[in-house]
Amino acid sequence: MAAADPVPEGALVLIAGAGRLPMLVADSLNRARRPFRLIALRGFTDRSLRARADATVDLLDLAATLKLLRRWGPAVVVPAGGVARPSPAAIFNAAAALRNRETLRAIAGGGDDRLLRAALALVEEEGHRVLGVHEAAPDLLCPEGRLGGLGPDQAAAASIRTGRGVLAALSPYDLGQAVAVSGDRVLAVEGPEGTDRMLSRARALGRKPFGLGRALPATVLVKAPKLGQDLRVDLPAVGPRTVRNAARAGCVGLALEAGGTLVIDRAATAVEADRLGLFVVGYGAAP
Amino acid sequence: MAAADPVPEGALVLIAGAGRLPMLVADSLNRARRPFRLIALRGFTDRSLRARADATVDLLDLAATLKLLRRWGPAVVVPAGGVARPSPAAIFNAAAALRNRETLRAIAGGGDDRLLRAALALVEEEGHRVLGVHEAAPDLLCPEGRLGGLGPDQAAAASIRTGRGVLAALSPYDLGQAVAVSGDRVLAVEGPEGTDRMLSRARALGRKPFGLGRALPATVLVKAPKLGQDLRVDLPAVGPRTVRNAARAGCVGLALEAGGTLVIDRAATAVEADRLGLFVVGYGAAP
Numbered sequence: 001m002a003a004a005d006p007v008p009e010g011a012l013v014l015i016a017g018a019g020r021l022p023m024l025v026a027d028s029l030n031r032a033r034r035p036f037r038l039i040a041l042r043g044f045t046d047r048s049l050r051a052r053a054d055a056t057v058d059l060l061d062l063a064a065t066l067k068l069l070r071r072w073g074p075a076v077v078v079p080a081g082g083v084a085r086p087s088p089a090a091i092f093n094a095a096a097a098l099r100n101r102e103t104l105r106a107i108a109g110g111g112d113d114r115l116l117r118a119a120l121a122l123v124e125e126e127g128h129r130v131l132g133v134h135e136a137a138p139d140l141l142c143p144e145g146r147l148g149g150l151g152p153d154q155a156a157a158a159s160i161r162t163g164r165g166v167l168a169a170l171s172p173y174d175l176g177q178a179v180a181v182s183g184d185r186v187l188a189v190e191g192p193e194g195t196d197r198m199l200s201r202a203r204a205l206g207r208k209p210f211g212l213g214r215a216l217p218a219t220v221l222v223k224a225p226k227l228g229q230d231l232r233v234d235l236p237a238v239g240p241r242t243v244r245n246a247a248r249a250g251c252v253g254l255a256l257e258a259g260g261t262l263v264i265d266r267a268a269t270a271v272e273a274d275r276l277g278l279f280v281v282g283y284g285a286a287p
Numbered sequence: 288m289a290a291a292d293p294v295p296e297g298a299l300v301l302i303a304g305a306g307r308l309p310m311l312v313a314d315s316l317n318r319a320r321r322p323f324r325l326i327a328l329r330g331f332t333d334r335s336l337r338a339r340a341d342a343t344v345d346l347l348d349l350a351a352t353l354k355l356l357r358r359w360g361p362a363v364v365v366p367a368g369g370v371a372r373p374s375p376a377a378i379f380n381a382a383a384a385l386r387n388r389e390t391l392r393a394i395a396g397g398g399d400d401r402l403l404r405a406a407l408a409l410v411e412e413e414g415h416r417v418l419g420v421h422e423a424a425p426d427l428l429c430p431e432g433r434l435g436g437l438g439p440d441q442a443a444a445a446s447i448r449t450g451r452g453v454l455a456a457l458s459p460y461d462l463g464q465a466v467a468v469s470g471d472r473v474l475a476v477e478g479p480e481g482t483d484r485m486l487s488r489a490r491a492l493g494r495k496p497f498g499l500g501r502a503l504p505a506t507v508l509v510k511a512p513k514l515g516q517d518l519r520v521d522l523p524a525v526g527p528r529t530v531r532n533a534a535r536a537g538c539v540g541l542a543l544e545a546g547g548t549l550v551i552d553r554a555a556t557a558v559e560a561d562r563l564g565l566f567v568v569g570y571g572a573a574p
Contacts, residue, residue: 162460169456173449175473186462189476192492205479 011072012036012136015065016053017081018044020264021133021237025080026052028137037072039065044081062119066126075128078136079120079232117233132232133262140266142238142282144258148270150279152253156220159183160255160283163222171227177236178224180249183217195223195238196245203249221246224257224285231260238280239264240272247276258282298359299323299423302352303340304368305331307551308420308524312367313339315424324359326352331368349406353413362415365423366407366519404520419519420549427553429525429569431545435557437566439540443507446470447542447570450509458514464523465511467536470504482510482525483532490536508533511544511572518547525567526551527559534563545569 012029014036016022023046029036040053050056057064069075120130134141152160159181166186170176178190180202187205190198202219223236238254238261246254254273256263261282263269273280299316301323303309310333316323327340337343344351356362407417421428439447446468453473457463465477467489474492477485489506510523525543533541541560543550548569550556560567 166457166460166462169460170453170476173453173456173473174471175453175476184461186460186478188478188480189457189462191473191475191488193475193488201478201480 011075013039013069013072013075013077014136015039015041015077015079016045016049017041017079018046019081020046020239021262022046022081023049024140024264025078025133025137028139031139032137036078037075039068062122066123069123069128070126073126073128076136077120077123077128077130078133079130080133117230120232130232132230132235134231134235134259138259140262140264142256142258142261142263144282144284147263147266147280147282148273148278150253150274150277151281152220152255152279155183155217156252156279159217159220160222160281162186163220163255164224164283167222167224168227174226177226177229177234179222180219180251181222182219185217187219195221195242199245199249199251202251218252219250220253220255221249221251222255223261225260235262236260237262237264238269240268243269243272243276243278243280247278251278253279253281256280256282257285260285298362300326300356300359300362300364301423302326302328302364302366303332303336304328304366305333306368307333308549309333309368310336311427311551312365312420312424315426318426319424323365324362326355349409353410356410356415357413360413360415363423364407364410364415364417365420366417367420404517407519417519419517419522421518421522421546425546427549427551429543429545429548429550431569431571434550434553434567434569435560435565437540437561437564438568439507439542439566442470442504443539443566446504446507447509447568449473450507450542451511451570454509454511455514461513464513464516466509467506467538468509469506472504474506482508482529486532486536486538489538505539506537507540507542508536508538509542510548512547522549523547524549524551525556527555530556530559530563530565530567534565538565540566540568543567543569544572547572 012034014022014025014029016038026036026038026049037054038049038052040050040056041059042056044059045053045056055068057068069077124130162184163179163181163186166179166181166189167176170189175191176189178195178198180187180199187202188198199221223238225231225236236256238256243254269280299321301309301312301316303325313323313325313336324341325336325339327337327343328346329343331346332340332343342355344355356364411417449471450466450468450473453466453468453476454463457476462478463476465482465485467474467486474489475485486508510525512518512523523544525541525548530541556567
């Protein structure tokens with residue numbers, strides 16, 4: 001999970017979903033002097049990137065995407081950025097045009113990721129290779145050590161150990177990419193609702209216990225991918241907004257698995273952390 | 288945890304907090320022809336029980352409680368029913384009159400239970416014995432097998448196994464008495480916010496994924512005490528309201544650790560489960 005393979009030969013195709021990430025990946029590829037083609041997704045890809053696209057397709061038109069890849073391929077495909085939440089049922093229906101409906105229903109019954117994973121499997125069945133952002137642009141991942149000027153004190157380090165233990169214990173199950181830990185007490189475990197909502201739960205809880213205010217041990221957000229998680233589909237990510245939300249939830253810092261967590265805009269994240277007095281630290285994955 | 292010790296000799300003193308539980312314990316003791324004295328907590332004990340109290344004390348007046356126990360004791364003390372959430376800081380201050388403030392601060396820094404556990408330790412230091420409801424009234428615990436007419440189907444049984452696995456994995460940590468599992472997907476892990484809020488989270492999530500409605504595997508609520516949890520202080524509990532909340536969250540049933548979960552009003556719980564088409568089943572603790 002940590003060290004990325006070198007990007008293999010073959011036309012590299014970046015499929016750009018929503019948000020800043022596709023732009024950051026494009027910049028990273030440019031820095032690495034790696035030429036690539038860009039597929040924009042209508043309604044998702046950021047305007048600044050749309051102008052640079054080699055082609056624009058509908059998210060739901062998998063057939064069109066496959067046709068493009070076939071023309072350029074065998075290609076190395078890098079999906080980046082958010083896509084689906086708007087209308088997942090529509091994605092399902094689109095995929096059903098290409099694949100057995102019952103199989104898809106079984107796939108959809110499981111975790112959030114499976115539908116996207118199934119789409120990527122379709123791409124791979126056609127002889128292309130799918131790489132994650134963590135492989136195509138490894139410089140976007142959290143490194144080991146501090147990102148800003150601050151580091152965890154002894155109490156926070158203990159909370160980080162507890163959080164890592166909880167995440168490791170939950171790793172075999174389909175949940176749990178983040179926890180909020182106060183002292184040795186776990187305030188919240190992230191489910192499918194995402195880190196931001198988990199943090200607002202921690203915030204609500206952090207206010208209550210015992211009315212002791214400052215005596216309540218400082219809270220730390222700990223974040224890591226699941227064991228065996230397909231990072232091409234779901235790479236844990238943080239950014240300046242995560243730092244702000246963590247600060248609002250009463251956190252003193254963020255601990256991220258190095259090489260397994262994406263930092264959206266590392267410089268801005270570090271600046272925001274320093275401004276708000278939080279640490280952001282990358283820890284080595286368990287051996 | 289499962290089989291209760293026989294209630295030891297000595298005056299049995301029931302300290303009645305809020306809610307129906309103290310009344311249910313009193314009834315259970317009467318059925319077992321076990322005489323007891325009743326201490327009502329001003330502002331907490333239900334009116335119907337207050338009339339039967341041998342004494343009424345303030346929750347925060349630990350000294351008065353200890354004086355009563357000394358007069359009747361060495362006593363076997365059974366605390367039952369909710370007490371504290373209104374003003375925990377006040378409890379802290381009251382306890383601080385009897386015990387070193389710094390010690391208490393350290394206690395309060397940990398889990399919710401520790402303050403109450405510290406109060407019980409004070410009672411035990413005076414030579415009394417503290418029993419949990421599970422020991423004094425074991426007939427109130429969930430038995431093995433079905434409580435109502437329904438049982439889990441194969442899919443629900445698989446979800447129960449997943450849920451039990453998650454709870455076992457989280458057991459060493461200070462959280463997690465319940466999980467909501469849909470298929471092999473964990474929708475929510477209970478933190479200090481309690482089962483009801485965890486269920487409403489599961490409800491919100493259960494609505495979303497893929498818009499597939501019926502294709503989404505049925506959700507099961509699984510509930511168990513933590514390993515080594517002090518059941519005198521915090522006994523997982525369900526009742527008719529839990530069944531209603533679980534139904535609203537889209538659950539098909541509840542799976543409870545037999546002997547480790549309290550069922551508030553077993554008959555009403557079973558009736559409510561049958562009415563709403565949910566199963567309630569007690570499973571044996573892991574060996």
